[in-house]
Amino acid sequence: MRNRLALRTLALGYLAVLLLVPVGFVFYRTFEHGVSAAFDAVTTPAATHAFWLTIELVAIAVPLNTIFGVVMAIALVRGRFRGRSIVSAFIDLPLALSPVVIGLALILVWGTKGWFGQWFVDNGLQIIFSFPGLLLATIFVSLPFVVRETVPVLREIGTEQEEAAQTLGARPFQTFWRVTLPAIRWGVAYGVILTTARALGEFGAVSVVSGHLAGSTETLTLHVEDRYEAFDLTGAYAAAALLALIAVATLVSMTLLRRRRGDVGWASS
Amino acid sequence: MGYLSVIVLLPLAAVAARSMDGGLDAFWRAVSGAEAVAALKLTVIVSLIVAALNAVTGTLIAWVLVRDDFRGKRQISALIDLPFALPTIVAGLTLLALYGPRSPLHVDVSFTRVGIAMALLFVTLPFVVRSVQPVLLTLEPEAEEAAASLGAKPRQVFRRIVLPSIAPAILSGAGLAFARAVGEFGSIVLLSGNRPFRTEVASVFIYGRIQSDDITGAAAVSIVLLLVSLAVLIGIGLFGRRAVRDEE
Numbered sequence: 001m002r003n004r005l006a007l008r009t010l011a012l013g014y015l016a017v018l019l020l021v022p023v024g025f026v027f028y029r030t031f032e033h034g035v036s037a038a039f040d041a042v043t044t045p046a047a048t049h050a051f052w053l054t055i056e057l058v059a060i061a062v063p064l065n066t067i068f069g070v071v072m073a074i075a076l077v078r079g080r081f082r083g084r085s086i087v088s089a090f091i092d093l094p095l096a097l098s099p100v101v102i103g104l105a106l107i108l109v110w111g112t113k114g115w116f117g118q119w120f121v122d123n124g125l126q127i128i129f130s131f132p133g134l135l136l137a138t139i140f141v142s143l144p145f146v147v148r149e150t151v152p153v154l155r156e157i158g159t160e161q162e163e164a165a166q167t168l169g170a171r172p173f174q175t176f177w178r179v180t181l182p183a184i185r186w187g188v189a190y191g192v193i194l195t196t197a198r199a200l201g202e203f204g205a206v207s208v209v210s211g212h213l214a215g216s217t218e219t220l221t222l223h224v225e226d227r228y229e230a231f232d233l234t235g236a237y238a239a240a241a242l243l244a245l246i247a248v249a250t251l252v253s254m255t256l257l258r259r260r261r262g263d264v265g266w267a268s269s
Numbered sequence: 270m271g272y273l274s275v276i277v278l279l280p281l282a283a284v285a286a287r288s289m290d291g292g293l294d295a296f297w298r299a300v301s302g303a304e305a306v307a308a309l310k311l312t313v314i315v316s317l318i319v320a321a322l323n324a325v326t327g328t329l330i331a332w333v334l335v336r337d338d339f340r341g342k343r344q345i346s347a348l349i350d351l352p353f354a355l356p357t358i359v360a361g362l363t364l365l366a367l368y369g370p371r372s373p374l375h376v377d378v379s380f381t382r383v384g385i386a387m388a389l390l391f392v393t394l395p396f397v398v399r400s401v402q403p404v405l406l407t408l409e410p411e412a413e414e415a416a417a418s419l420g421a422k423p424r425q426v427f428r429r430i431v432l433p434s435i436a437p438a439i440l441s442g443a444g445l446a447f448a449r450a451v452g453e454f455g456s457i458v459l460l461s462g463n464r465p466f467r468t469e470v471a472s473v474f475i476y477g478r479i480q481s482d483d484i485t486g487a488a489a490v491s492i493v494l495l496l497v498s499l500a501v502l503i504g505i506g507l508f509g510r511r512a513v514r515d516e517e
Contacts, residue, residue: 003423004337011333012345014326018391019351022363025373029366068272093277096498098452100472101491104479105280108287108488115283140276194353201356203455204472208479221358221455228362228459237366240359247354254354255347 023244030241033234041238046214050223050239053134057219058199061138065195069146070188074180076147077154091147094140102140103208106133129211134219137205142198146191153187154180190257197250201243284495288488299489307466308474309493315382315470316450319389324443326390327397328435334398335405346402352394357455360391365460380462385470388456393449397442404438405431437508444505448498 030038041047072091076084094102110127111117120127127133161183165175181188203221210217214226220243227235288296299305334346352360364387366372369379378384408431416426454472461468463477471494478487 007329008333008337008339011326011330015330015345015348018387019348019394022367022391023351023355025367026359026363064272072273087273090273090277092502093281096448096452096495096502098454098472098475098491098494098498100454100475100479101284101452101495102280104475104484104487104491105284107479108283108484109280113484115279136276140280143273143276197354201354201359203356203358204476207454208476221356224356224358224362225459236362240362243356243359244363247351247356247359250354251347251350254350 026237026244027241029233030237037234038238038241041232041235042242044235046218046226047220047223047235047239049215050218050220051242053131053218054200054220056131057135057138058196060135061142061199062192062195064139065143066146066188066192068143069191069195070150070181070184072147073150073154073184074176077151078159088151091144094143099141099202099204100208102205103137106136106140106205106209110136128209129213130217133209134206134217137209138199138202141202141205142195145194145198146188149187149191149194150184153184157183186257186260190254193250193253193257197247200246284488284491287485288492290485290488295485296489296492299486300493302486304465304469305474305486305490308469308471309490311382311385311469312451312471312494313497315386315389316447319386319393319450320443320447322386322390323393323397323446324439327394327442327446328401328439331398331401331405332431335402336410349395349398352392357392357453358459361388361456361459364388364391364456369460379460380464380468382468384460385457385468388460389450389453392453392456393446396446396449397439400438400442400445401435404435408434440508441505444501444508448501451498451501452494 042051072087075081076088107128108114109116110120110133112121112128114128117127125132127136157180161179162175165179166172170178201221202219203225206219207222207225210219210222212218212222212226214223218226220239224236224239224243227233227239288299300309330349334342334349355363364384365379367374368376368384368387370377378387412430413426416430417423421429452472453470454476457470458473458476461470461473463469463473465474469477471490475487475490475494478484478490
């Protein structure tokens, strides 16, 4: 019994020192000078712009990756084509890459000295140091999650119901819409939450391709760094606290969804 | 398929091509420069230490969350995922607020290697816990109780009964944590001070090369970094397949 208590203290102590106290302290620092000071700090023009830019990126990247994720998962599980395991490995690649390397890779293709960048600039579309570059970076880093969460669920439900629907005369699209999608919806939803969290919070890749223009190409995470570097700690803590709040909301929805699906593990790949 | 190619494959091909732009000689010169070697070495060593620490603390936390019982256990268990949900720059700022130059505890780890290790421990916390926890849940406590009632000391029970079953999960969790730590950028950039040869990790080094327009150098070190984390991930994959086969 004494042993058990010692282990519990050790584990919780570690979590407290590394995780809970620091995160709590950021909230304390944010509201140290009152709620209105914190509110003012996140409603400066630069902060507001950064917030909406981040929301725009998420609003485009998440639906695209969701559609891609579901289609890809179905192709990987139900399809019969060669090189499926290679495709699957490539989808996981963004998880193994340093965000800085991802940013560099995008510059090399879409930057003015890159493979296609100059052509796009000549045709009036600047990609790097501009919105399309940020979007490409966001899509890249958040690509794997829907696929990874949907594949195991698709495997688990099997093909019997889909075959039954087809025998009864359902067209492929009807089968997908009425049979497959309802069965995988919680897996997809979980993937969407992970995608959103990653897209909102990405820093390294967007930092490389952004150009850091406040009020133009500065996302919320970049804004945190910018404020910190400018010694505006209230601004940095307030923006960080806003992001942390979104993270906590993400966490709560993850927990609720997991309970719904009835498992304890994370990312059941 | 086209989407995957345009978003992921094309850019990566560009990195590989660019790193070889000046031929193998230029590639070798870029990755064997003193600053690049120091950054890569620091990255791999700190990541190894962090992965090893995670193996211990992660197993401990998973064990406490599964076998122990106390109020608020469910909430704590949910909180383990917080580092995945929290943007990395916020993680860095968070540690800096409490353990930085303006620390109310007068503990300052900023601009040190300890600070880097702490940031990495923070962002990789969930990996081992989340890979060990489900395995522990499927283990019947009866075997442990039987061993204990036959006179085994707690340490023996753990080493002989529990550890063999969860070892593969610990290893794969630690491997994932290592792969993540090797490429980590956001949580370190504010905390480490990025002093060449002392606290500059590989991703920060690459970032610096990009800023000073040495794209070929950046691409070369990127390829090394990519190979290191790929090797680990492939290793985990092979190891996992063997573990599955052994069980069958």
